[in-house]
Amino acid sequence: MNNITSAQIWREIEHNLFAVLGMVTARGEARTVGIVYIVHDCKLYIGTEKTAWKARHLAQNDHVS
Numbered sequence: 001m002n003n004i005t006s007a008q009i010w011r012e013i014e015h016n017l018f019a020v021l022g023m024v025t026a027r028g029e030a031r032t033v034g035i036v037y038i039v040h041d042c043k044l045y046i047g048t049e050k051t052a053w054k055a056r057h058l059a060q061n062d063h064v065s
């Protein structure tokens with residue numbers, strides 16, 4: 001079995017700029033959103049308008065996949 005390190009995972013994430021996040025709405029409904037991001041110090045910084053649904057949701061609920 002290959003053991004993949006977190007450093008290897010972060011390197012792969014850094015080589016991309018688009019991802020899909022899965023969330024749950026306040027009504028318990030599943031929802032996905034596309035994001036454009038950059039990585040700095042193992043943190044994702046998402047590019048979006050502050051008033052967008054995904055930005056408001058992420059600010060209130062960090063449970064995403």
